[in-house]
Amino acid sequence: MKKILFLTGDFTEDYETMVPFQMLQMVGYEVHTVCPNKKEGDTIKTAIHDFEGDQTYTEKPGHNFVLNYTFDDVNVADYDGLVIAGGRAPEYLRLNKTVIEMVKYFFNENKPVAAVCHGIQILTAADVVRGRKLTAYPAVAPEVTMAGGEFQDIPADKAIVDGNLVTSPAWPGHPELIKGFLDIMGAKITL
Template identity: 40%
Template sequence: MTKRVLIITGDGGETLEVLYPYERLREAGYTPVIAAQHTDRPVQLVVHDFVDTFDTYTEKLGHRWPADIAIAEVNPDDYAALVIPGGRAPEYLRMNEDVLRVVRTFHEQRKPIAATCHGPLILAAAGILEGARCAGFAMVSPDIRAAGGRYEDSEAVTDGNLVTARAWNDNGPWMRAFLALLEATATATK
């Protein structure tokens, strides 16, 4: 079984939700591979946070990070699992047919998929949430429900091959649950 894990993100992806899984996967012996719509320039990540004078979150520029592969070139057979960080990137990535193809293929093959924050927008657009329990940023709960999912306000929800969380402050429990599922899946396929 391959030890490569695909991370789909893009401009506006949340820095902590991209780089924390990236480093946790490396620490666990996996090779994370960043897929974006473009590889000719680094992806511009962002930092979302809350301030007392705003009704919603604020956004500041975060790190720039190179993409390893264009989403259009991704062959899901080359990867053991998929991570979909949040931020604003999922808002436009959910309209990319290659992203939806990749997500559907991972789901059909029952490979582990982790999504957090706005990442479940992509799961909803791919049509894989029907009947599934799913966490995510509270503002995407209507989208999860509209896609037939059952929204849960939780730091880590595992349902079948899906592991979802609310946001970057759930990174620890989210990645712990995802790595447990990834290891269980690897053991079952040996």
Template identity: 50%
Template sequence: MKVLLLAGDYVEDYEFYAPMKALEMLDIDVHVVCPDKKAGDNIQTCLHFIEEWQTYSERPGHPFQLNYTFADIKIGDYAGLVIGGGRFPEYQRYDQRVLDIVRYFFDKNLPVATICHGIQILSAAGVLKGRSCSAFSMCKLDVIAGGGEYVHFEVSSKSAHVDGNLVSAPAYPAIGVWMREFIKLLGVKIQFVSNKLTT
């Protein structure tokens, strides 16, 4: 099974690395891509902190070397799509190729996982009409502008929202339940047999 993970400079570190590693743990092949970059190119992640300020603060995260080339995507090969948060969605939502990829997954009713600011790309792609979803609270207007219904969870919440093929969450504290629901949508069943993990 292959999953496509959209990323770019200043993707939120936790919302990028944690889902990638969770999927790899289940022997799912994760292709991490960024428009106009190829396998071997680096992207810079960031870490967001909720502190005493009126908005979050940002610090550099771990750099990451892309493992797949955006131009080489064969969209029909993928069982699902993951879009993390951070700042990369605010500029990639203007990339028509990215929007076309998102529309493909919704047209085919394939699993899509988005968290935090990732919803900005879905709103720009026009796939939220008539749907309910969660996102970082500052993205509520993006959801509404895209025709969706915003589901509020506190930023510290460990909650995710599922609407059809879409699983969404407000921020990185929810990564565990967010990925659990996405993995369910992929149809992956996990069981322990004689203390060994099988999928």
């Protein structure tokens, strides 16, 4: 069974943690959800971001999400792919040296990576987007450009695949994000 490492943290976007986690389990992957300074059984608080006609998203309390693996026990070589949730968590997760080293490992080994919304902030901090086409929540576009990436302004329900990387602007893009990730993981789903 292939293993996925899933980076998330307090005040991650609720759907951007819950939905991909469950979708990837549904198709048979072993998915380890982790957060720095937390262990298996600890919870993270999520936030629900919605698009209600304001100049930016609104934020409401989400669920408590139970982590199923201990961050300090992660050996990145054990994983076949990486998923990074969005929300507010990436702004502080990108300050963690181990998180950055983990992300660099997946890019150095050309392993599949999926990131959504503000999760791309971790990619820009890890300096792995240079010369790549990717998307993010529009407010993250300047960071993508400053990090040498080619920001793609696409609708929130779409995703971009560039080699081993698939990105989407927000949770409405989950169908394309997860489909793209499954494709680069080599998954074969027959109906």
